[in-house]
Amino acid sequence: MKSLAELQAIKERTLKNMSARNDSEDATRIVVGMATCGIAAGARPVMNAFTEEIARRSLKGVTVSQTGCIGMCQYEPIVEVFVPGKEKVTYVQMTEEKVAKIVSDHIVNGNIVTEYTVGAVAK
Amino acid sequence: MRELSLNILDIAQNSIAAGASLTTIEVAEDTAKCELTITVSDNGCGMTAEQVANVLDPFYTTRTTRKVGMGIPLFKLAAEQTGGCLKIESEKGKGTTTQALFRTDSIDFTPLGDVTSTVVILISMNTDRDFIYKRSKDGECFELSTVEMREILGGVPLNEPEVVVWMKDYINEQTNILLGGVTQ
Numbered sequence A: 001m002k003s004l005a006e007l008q009a010i011k012e013r014t015l016k017n018m019s020a021r022n023d024s025e026d027a028t029r030i031v032v033g034m035a036t037c038g039i040a041a042g043a044r045p046v047m048n049a050f051t052e053e054i055a056r057r058s059l060k061g062v063t064v065s066q067t068g069c070i071g072m073c074q075y076e077p078i079v080e081v082f083v084p085g086k087e088k089v090t091y092v093q094m095t096e097e098k099v100a101k102i103v104s105d106h107i108v109n110g111n112i113v114t115e116y117t118v119g120a121v122a123k
Numbered sequence B: 001m002r003e004l005s006l007n008i009l010d011i012a013q014n015s016i017a018a019g020a021s022l023t024t025i026e027v028a029e030d031t032a033k034c035e036l037t038i039t040v041s042d043n044g045c046g047m048t049a050e051q052v053a054n055v056l057d058p059f060y061t062t063r064t065t066r067k068v069g070m071g072i073p074l075f076k077l078a079a080e081q082t083g084g085c086l087k088i089e090s091e092k093g094k095g096t097t098t099q100a101l102f103r104t105d106s107i108d109f110t111p112l113g114d115v116t117s118t119v120v121i122l123i124s125m126n127t128d129r130d131f132i133y134k135r136s137k138d139g140e141c142f143e144l145s146t147v148e149m150r151e152i153l154g155g156v157p158l159n160e161p162e163v164v165v166w167m168k169d170y171i172n173e174q175t176n177i178l179l180g181g182v183t184q
Helices: A005-020 A036-041 A042-057 A097-107 B002-019 B051-055 B072-080 B113-127 B146-153 B161-178
Strands: A028-033 A062-067 A078-082 A088-089 B022-030 B035-042 B087-089 B095-103 B130-137 B138-146
Touching: A028 A036, A028 A042, A028 B095, A036 A042, A036 B002, A036 B072, A042 A062, A042 A097, A042 B051, A042 B113, A042 B161, A062 A088, A062 B113, A062 B130, A078 A097, A088 A097, A097 B138, B002 B022, B002 B035, B002 B113, B051 B146, B051 B161, B072 B087, B072 B095, B113 B130, B113 B161, B130 B146, B130 B161, B138 B146, B146 B161
Parallel strands: A028 A062, B022 B130
Antiparallel strands: A028 A078, A078 A088, B022 B035, B035 B095, B087 B095, B130 B138
16 A cells, blocks of 8 residues: 655655766657657657556656657657757657667667658658 | 547647646546546636637638648547537636547547557656646545645656656556456
8 A cells, every 4th residue: 555655755765866876968869759649649658658668677867858740740759869958859649659669779889770760651 | 549548638739839837637427327528627728718618620720721620520539439428618718618428439539549558658748747647436446646745856857767667557456446447
């Protein structure tokens, strides 16, 4: 049974580790399109999958955030990955199944998953 | 939209865009009446009477990037196809309340779906805003408030992975207790 009191324990645990975090400036950003078109196409489970995969691997310096409609509604759910110092990578028609590969190949090891990018799909 | 919870996520984004510091999401069930009411209210910038009148039109939007806004019309359709209705009350500078009533015994009733995910995403993606989630069924209810969570958490952000997992488990558990072990 979960209770609000558990938040107190979480606070004590996490405050110790917080200073060890990377600054947001050199963080890798994963941005999920969450406008009506993105949500209808399945953006919510994709966003959940990213959050869970990053928590599972305890990745530091990686943030997941949301944005509005990017303007390519037919390719939703769309996810953009910003690695500092690198060009933006746009993944399209995302599914929960694609998330693990993007995290392991791209976010952790720096290899873009070319077959999921807009360049590969939009031909 | 395959679940009403996705409509909630979509409608609540309007409150975020309206600059609301507090958004309240209420899901209330009355099994005897076969009614489900979803209310999203905020203290954002609000709308003029003219904007309220136009907002149900899919070809009206305040955005300048494109010419359609489907969020409210889709929510209205989901309510009306069950024999329910949607109403919007708004005052410029005060905030907006969007309320949809659904008939749960209609064959066209869209399942409520995973409201927990919607609430957790809204809170963890907008850590500079406050949210209250109220879930009730036949008079019984529970509530989660980020105002209360912040008081306990101090400087720990609401998108801290451990906090996110706690919120998800807490809401799911409370919902199950409320619904008497019946999963939606």
